[in-house]
Amino acid sequence: MRTLFLLGSCxxxxxxxxxxxxxxxxxxxxxxxxxxxEPQRYFTEAIAGDKFKVVSMVPKGSSPETYDPIPQxxxxxxxxxxxxxxxxxxxxxxxxxxxxxxxxxxxxxDTSKGIDLILNNDDHAHGHNSHDGHIxxxxxxxxxxxxxxxxxxxxxxKALSQLDKANEPYYRNRYDSLCQRIQHxxxxxxxxxxxxxxxxxFMIYHPALSYFARDYNLHQIPIEAGGKxxxxxxxxxxxxxCKKEKGRIIFVQPEFDRRNADLIAQQTGTRVVAIxxxxxxxEEEMMNTxxxxxxx
Numbered sequence: 001m002r003t004l005f006l007l008g009s010c011x012x013x014x015x016x017x018x019x020x021x022x023x024x025x026x027x028x029x030x031x032x033x034x035x036x037x038e039p040q041r042y043f044t045e046a047i048a049g050d051k052f053k054v055v056s057m058v059p060k061g062s063s064p065e066t067y068d069p070i071p072q073x074x075x076x077x078x079x080x081x082x083x084x085x086x087x088x089x090x091x092x093x094x095x096x097x098x099x100x101x102x103x104x105x106x107x108x109x110d111t112s113k114g115i116d117l118i119l120n121n122d123d124h125a126h127g128h129n130s131h132d133g134h135i136x137x138x139x140x141x142x143x144x145x146x147x148x149x150x151x152x153x154x155x156x157x158k159a160l161s162q163l164d165k166a167n168e169p170y171y172r173n174r175y176d177s178l179c180q181r182i183q184h185x186x187x188x189x190x191x192x193x194x195x196x197x198x199x200x201x202f203m204i205y206h207p208a209l210s211y212f213a214r215d216y217n218l219h220q221i222p223i224e225a226g227g228k229x230x231x232x233x234x235x236x237x238x239x240x241x242c243k244k245e246k247g248r249i250i251f252v253q254p255e256f257d258r259r260n261a262d263l264i265a266q267q268t269g270t271r272v273v274a275i276x277x278x279x280x281x282x283e284e285e286m287m288n289t290x291x292x293x294x295x296x
Contacts (some may be wrong), residue, residue: 005285028053034080036092037064038280039143039153040111044084046178047157047171051103051164052081058091063255064278065090065227069099074241078103082163084156087112094276111152112142118210125128144277145211146186146286153178185283189216189290201245203238203264205256208277212289219245230260242268249292251275 030053045052058064083106085092118139142148144242157175161168193216207222221241225234250272252258265272273292279285
């Protein structure tokens, strides 16, 4: 009996290994699309399904403001059929021209096209408005918004349909399904934030939730000042702002030092909550942020 059990286990393992190997081989033969960020990979995979392999340039745990690609990534990029950029993040501002000069055969699609952009002075930017072809003042974290996510999904669907016209109905079906999930996420967030106990203001180390705040009429108070550590004077002003606005939450991200957040929390009695706006699990992360603003 034991011999039969062991034999059965070996056959099962062999079958699983075979399937795993087959899946791996299938993955290797798919055309590749490169994206900048993990949340983008989520949107792209949701629509592309099994037709493309999708890879991110900025890996999990790295900051897209400062990340430099490793040599292997630069080599692998040459195998991509297309590059989907997120818009205006630091990585793209620094590397996009160089990447495309090295791989001129790759088609580039801007998935932020059509988004009502926020300038760092809180004005709105429509299109490119600088003399050198880049928008330097744009708040780049466009994906942290359900409204923007619908636009990103639409641009992604159009790009995939352009790259692979034969499978357009397949992409359309998956795009419609993704839009329903995004809209459902938005309705859940609105329900959460409409409760009387929901906070109307929050602090955050790096201001990655500007579009989230705009969507839901919240006030984001960033600790970082112009991409730099806050000065003692700025820290004091932040503590006063937090008390005045009755802020109860300070969001911190894994790529940034949380010491200043902890210091402000001690002075104000606020709660420090870890979030990851760069997570692949976009829906879950958006809901986590909303729940934190309601939870006492």
